[in-house]
Amino acid sequence: MAQPRFTDRFGRPLVAVTGMGVITSLGEGKAANWAALTAGRSGIHRITRFPVEGLRTTIAGTVDFEGAEDFCAPKLSERLATTAATEAVAQSGLPAGDFPGALFVAVPPVEIEWPQRRALAEASGQAGDVTYADLLAAAETGAFAEWHDLFLFGTVADHLAERFGTKGSPISLSTACSSGATAIQLGVEAIRRGEAPAALCIGTDGSVHAEALIRFSLLSALSTQNAVPEEAAKPFSKNRDGFVMGEGAAALVLESAEHAHARGAEILGYVIGAGEKGDGFHRTRSSPDGAPIVAAIAAALEDAGIGPEAIDYVNAHGTGTPENDKMEAMGLMAVVGERMRSVPISSNKSMIGHTLTAAGAVEAVVSLMTIREGVIPPTINYHVPDPAIPLDVVPNVAREAKVGCVLSNSFGFGGQNTCLVLSAEPG
Amino acid sequence: MSERPEDRQDCDDRDVVVTGIGLVSCVGEGVEAHLAALAGGPAGVSRAGPWETGRFAPYPVRPAPALELSTQIPKKSDQRQMEPWQRLGVYAAGAALDSAGMKDDAELKARTHVIVAAGGGERDWDVDGQVLTAMRTHAAPDVLLNERLMSDVRPTLFLAQLSNLLAGNIAIVHGVTGASRTFMGEEQAGVDAIRIAHARIASGQTDVFLVGGSFNAERADSILAYALGRLAYAGPPAALADRTAPGFVLGSGGAFLVLEARAHARARGARILAEIAAVGSARTGRGEGALAETLGRLFDETGTGADARIVSGALGLPARDDAERAVLAARAPGATPIVTQDLVGHLMEAHAPAGVALAAGLIAAGEAREAAVTSIGHQRGAGLVRLRAA
Numbered sequence: 001m002a003q004p005r006f007t008d009r010f011g012r013p014l015v016a017v018t019g020m021g022v023i024t025s026l027g028e029g030k031a032a033n034w035a036a037l038t039a040g041r042s043g044i045h046r047i048t049r050f051p052v053e054g055l056r057t058t059i060a061g062t063v064d065f066e067g068a069e070d071f072c073a074p075k076l077s078e079r080l081a082t083t084a085a086t087e088a089v090a091q092s093g094l095p096a097g098d099f100p101g102a103l104f105v106a107v108p109p110v111e112i113e114w115p116q117r118r119a120l121a122e123a124s125g126q127a128g129d130v131t132y133a134d135l136l137a138a139a140e141t142g143a144f145a146e147w148h149d150l151f152l153f154g155t156v157a158d159h160l161a162e163r164f165g166t167k168g169s170p171i172s173l174s175t176a177c178s179s180g181a182t183a184i185q186l187g188v189e190a191i192r193r194g195e196a197p198a199a200l201c202i203g204t205d206g207s208v209h210a211e212a213l214i215r216f217s218l219l220s221a222l223s224t225q226n227a228v229p230e231e232a233a234k235p236f237s238k239n240r241d242g243f244v245m246g247e248g249a250a251a252l253v254l255e256s257a258e259h260a261h262a263r264g265a266e267i268l269g270y271v272i273g274a275g276e277k278g279d280g281f282h283r284t285r286s287s288p289d290g291a292p293i294v295a296a297i298a299a300a301l302e303d304a305g306i307g308p309e310a311i312d313y314v315n316a317h318g319t320g321t322p323e324n325d326k327m328e329a330m331g332l333m334a335v336v337g338e339r340m341r342s343v344p345i346s347s348n349k350s351m352i353g354h355t356l357t358a359a360g361a362v363e364a365v366v367s368l369m370t371i372r373e374g375v376i377p378p379t380i381n382y383h384v385p386d387p388a389i390p391l392d393v394v395p396n397v398a399r400e401a402k403v404g405c406v407l408s409n410s411f412g413f414g415g416q417n418t419c420l421v422l423s424a425e426p427g
Numbered sequence: 428m429s430e431r432p433e434d435r436q437d438c439d440d441r442d443v444v445v446t447g448i449g450l451v452s453c454v455g456e457g458v459e460a461h462l463a464a465l466a467g468g469p470a471g472v473s474r475a476g477p478w479e480t481g482r483f484a485p486y487p488v489r490p491a492p493a494l495e496l497s498t499q500i501p502k503k504s505d506q507r508q509m510e511p512w513q514r515l516g517v518y519a520a521g522a523a524l525d526s527a528g529m530k531d532d533a534e535l536k537a538r539t540h541v542i543v544a545a546g547g548g549e550r551d552w553d554v555d556g557q558v559l560t561a562m563r564t565h566a567a568p569d570v571l572l573n574e575r576l577m578s579d580v581r582p583t584l585f586l587a588q589l590s591n592l593l594a595g596n597i598a599i600v601h602g603v604t605g606a607s608r609t610f611m612g613e614e615q616a617g618v619d620a621i622r623i624a625h626a627r628i629a630s631g632q633t634d635v636f637l638v639g640g641s642f643n644a645e646r647a648d649s650i651l652a653y654a655l656g657r658l659a660y661a662g663p664p665a666a667l668a669d670r671t672a673p674g675f676v677l678g679s680g681g682a683f684l685v686l687e688a689r690a691h692a693r694a695r696g697a698r699i700l701a702e703i704a705a706v707g708s709a710r711t712g713r714g715e716g717a718l719a720e721t722l723g724r725l726f727d728e729t730g731t732g733a734d735a736r737i738v739s740g741a742l743g744l745p746a747r748d749d750a751e752r753a754v755l756a757a758r759a760p761g762a763t764p765i766v767t768q769d770l771v772g773h774l775m776e777a778h779a780p781a782g783v784a785l786a787a788g789l790i791a792a793g794e795a796r797e798a799a800v801t802s803i804g805h806q807r808g809a810g811l812v813r814l815r816a817a
Contacts, residue, residue: 054573109547109590109611112652114572120651121559130559132552132647136483139654140661148656149806153546153590154612158807161710169619169708169808172612174591182608186623193630210573218582278541278604283508283586283595292604413586414595415604 005426006258008272009305012192014426016260016267019094019253020365021087023080024352025061025246029087034369037377038398042230042351044244050210057222059229061246061353062208074110076206078156080249080358081105085164085202088251093265094198096164101198101255103166104186105157106179108207108357112151120144156204166200176412177317178276179203180250180360181420185274187254197259203361204249213245219284221321231381235318235347236325236393238386243319246353250361257426269368271420272405272427273304279415286327286411293331293409296417300407301335304421308336311343311421313376313401315367315408316393318347319354328409329389344401346379346394360410360418367406367422376401440690443628444817445787446697447527447685449519449639452678452771452781453477453489456522458788465765465785476771478664478676479645485661486654488644489678489772494518505600510549510587511679513596516641516777519681520597523637527685528697533602535695539685540633541594541607542624544616544640544776548588550648554579593641603637610776614740615708615808616640617779622706622810624686634691639683639784640777650677658805660743666769667743675742675805678772682781689817699817700791701798703783705729707811718750718803725811726758729799735813736795738782739764740802742773747803759799765789778802779810786814 008014022029025043026036036043043061049071052058066079089096117135123143124134138144149155157170175182180203187199216222223232223242234240260267277299279292286293301308317328333340348366349355355362370376375398382395405427408420421427448458453476455461464476479490496514499521500506506514524530529539558575562568586592594607610616610623617640624636643649653659653675660674692699707725711717725731737759741748755762767774767782774781779802786798795816802810 051567051569051573053567053570054577056577107611109588111547111550112648112655117555117559118562118568121563128560129556130563131556132651135651136486136647136654139651140485140657142657144655145657148652148658151652151655152613152806154615154804154807157612158710169615169622169710169810170612171610171619171623172616174589174609174611175607176589176591186608189627189632193626193632195626210569211576214573214576214580215585215588217577218580219585276606278594278598278606280598280600280602280604283583283592283599296606412591413589414591414607415598416591416595416607418606 004261008427013194014257015188015191015271016255016257017252017269017271017368018255018260018265018267019088019092020268020368021084022250022362022365023083024248024362025063026352028083037348037351037366038375040378040380040396040398042380044229044232044353046229056217056224057213058226059232059244060208061244063206063247072113073108073207073209074150074156077107077204078159080206081160081202081204082163084249085200085251088253089164092253098165099200101196102168102190103157103161103170104183104199104201105160105172106183106203106357107156107172108205109174110151110153116147164200167196175416175418176414177356178360178410178412178416178418179357180362181410181418183361184252184271184364184420185418188271188274191254191256198253198255201254202251203358205355205357206247208245208247233320233350233353234381235320235350235379236386236389237382238384240320240322240325242321244353246355248352248355248358248362250358250365252364269371270423270426272423273300273421275299275303276418279417284413285323290327290331290334292417293327294334296419297331297335300419300421304427306427310405311407312403313370313406314343314345315363315406316345316347317409317411318349320349326388329391341390342392344376344392344394346377348377350380363408364420364422367408371403371406371424374400374402440688441629441631442689443625443686443703444689444692444699445684445701445703446687446692446699447523448784448787449523449526449683450781450784451515451519452680453492454771455492458784461770461785462788462792464770483647483650486650486659487664487676489676490645491515491679500600508583509596512548512641512643513587513593515643515679515681516593517596517600519639519641520637520683521601523683523685524601536603538605539603539635539637540605541597541603542620542636542638543594543607543609544620545590545593545609546611546776547590549646551580551584552647613775613806614778614802614804616776618708618802618810621779621783621812622708625703625706628686628688635687637683637685639780641681642774642777644677644679644772667741667766670743673744675768675773678774680771680774680777682777682784684780684784701787701814702817704813704815709809711809713746715746715750718747718809719753721809722750722754729811729813731799731813732797733759734797735759736789736798737762737764738786738798738800739766740778740782741766741768742805744805751801751803783812790814790816
């Protein structure tokens with residue numbers, strides 16, 4: 001048997017994945033999600049969490065089976081993250097509650113929500129026009145003290161750090177819709193620096209409430225094709241008209257290959273490269289020449305020490321907005337060249353919607369499962385090809401294929417572009 | 428006679444040095460203005476710069492200074508697209524780039540990485556108030572909420588609220604496009620932003636960073652978050668040591684640092700202001716004993732000596748301040764800490780970066796050889812950043 005390798009081709013500690021967990025609108029756990037994703041089933045449905053009267057978009061991929069009756073975004077985000085991380089840590093075989101490394105968690109920004117604002121307004125006794133002075137007066141009573149911690153940006157990460165016993169100061173981060181990938185990138189960097197033998201990397205998002213949906217709606221980012229919810233998310237199709245909000249979480253246990261080998265852990269795959277590039281063109285739109293997307297993909301390949309010919313499959317950002325899918329295809333064509341026309345690429349978002357902060361992590365887990373299972377989940381709802389996107393989007397039906405190396409893309413508002421290279425082999 | 432950096436035995440190409448400082452607060456702009464205010468002594472410090480005591484009574488805040496925004500944010504359209512927290516941050520970031528001599532170096536800025544420590548942005552307070560008023564008597568308040576938000580909220584307000592859009596605006600306005608990451612989590616986010624940038628530079632993963640944050644205290648929605656926990660100071664203007672009630676005074680401001688590898692700074696002929704020798708950061712319980720134990724350990728881990736000038740992130744909250752006082756009495760006896768909050772107010776995510784900016788300024792001005800910046804978060808986390816003459 002060949003001697004196992006513990007360093008990558010640049011001499012850095014090789015980063016293995018030894019545990020994965022996921023929860024989305026399709027279900028809880030890898031098995032349930034994989035079954036649904038490879039069956040081409042959609043988790044998008046009519047929103048029941050709040051009234052949809054007056055809204056342009058009335059569908060989402062919310063997770064409604066995790067105690068949604070007392071919805072509050074940080075609470076649901078924490079529950080989803082806990083579920084995913086519990087599955088991941090259990091699979092890794094590392095001790096529950098005593099994780100030997102740092103926590104990097106992508107969490108949605110938090111703020112006091114409408115139910116709390118209303119309660120404060122009511123408690124203030126203001127019978128005339130309500131202002132923030134009334135809310136401040138109600139706060140002064142101290143009767144609502146627990147909401148302080150609930151709506152701090154660091155709380156979800158702190159609770160997760162406590163539960164899983166991660167080491168050091170946990171990082172809560174946002175790079176908008178590429179946050180989940182950034183959490184993984186931070187973990188890869190920490191292990192390569194030798195700071196710890198492992199990192200727990202999580203992306204979570206349980207923040208579909210009325211105002212969150214309205215915010216994206218006002219930016220015309222959401223699909224408004226509400227009639228058949230399962231068919232609204234149409235990445236790469238000519239008739240795509242926006243993304244569908246989704247919820248979910250995914251967790252990955254990253255571990256130095258040496259540490260994993262020493263304790264006899266099963267290695268599920270490797271994160272062999274990560275790349276990123278900022279875009280200063282516009283707050284929501286990509287540079288028209290696609291240069292930052294190209295640079296992020298190229299940086300990930302360079303970090304992995306491989307050329308574009310090594311990529312067997314692209315797990316797309318693929319939001320289903322007219323802009324994203326066009327730019328993503330253009331960027332891939334620029335880096336991979338003509339071969340890109342025959343490299344399979346698919347968007348998990350066609351089934352689970354855009355899980356926003358969680359997306360990069362969810363899609364990294366799906367990418368690694370694709371490698372392990374030899375099946376590529378499809379891009380569903382692909383019935384009207386877009387001639388501007390001449391790619392093999394694995395339309396509608398899953399496909400068996402030997403996949404050794406995956407490029408997973410994540411792009412976000414604010415010029416965020418993050419790409420990961422996931423691999424069966426050390427690279 | 429001071430030793431020259433090149434004579435030092437422990438000098439290394441991957442040392443992390445500060446080459447740029449951008450600091451904006453109620454005191455004014457520029458680290459020099461802040462050092463001048465400090466020179467007035469602790470008693471003068473609490474009065475340096477204005478206090479806003481009326482608009483958010485009973486909570487005083489330290490207001491932002493009047494800024495000539497166009498000097499750092501030339502396009503009016505960019506100014507309009509941002510809310511105050513972003514304008515403060517983008518302004519301070521630009522000042523840091525100026526200070527580092529990078530402003531006109533497009534190639535360098537395009538490979539400079541960014542870590543921003545941030546919370547969220549401003550809400551539309553008028554809309555919130557109107558909606559709450561209308562909801563009170565409406566038969567279907569949640570339906571009303573949908574209708575009013577759809578019609579009354581400015582579509583681009585979301586882009587002034589997203590945590591990562593300060594970094595996004597820095598990319599747009601200043602062309603700093605290596606890549607950005609935004610850390611959230613109150614005070615500790617500021618400590619960890621510096622910690623991660625330091626680690627990435629020291630390990631050779633990245634050469635140059637723009638790191639910092641900003642905070643707008645002049646917004647009731649933000650004060651509300653802390654008022655809920657009875658953590659905001661509600662009393663007359665006073666220095667921390669003179670207050671009779673607990674709580675912190677929020678301040679409006681921005682603090683950014685350019686950090687780079689010593690070899691990188693030398694190669695481009697940058698002026699090195701100070702070295703960040705070590706960054707300690709920990710998750711810790713809130714009891715005085717646990718905090719003191721943690722902070723003491725951070726002194727050890729960072730190798731902070733008894734002569735270090737202390738720049739304190741003290742909050743004005745019991746247990747946290749008591750723990751710090753006890754540790755300082757043991758580790759830096761006789762030190763008179765500079766209390767950042769007394770000077771600029773509590774800048775939350777930007778507070779540790781502001782403390783480091785002050786410490787680097789003191790060292791660059793020759794007023795200290797070594798400095799240590801403390802941070803004990805109001806709800807969680809602790810940090811210690813040690814700087815020394817470069």
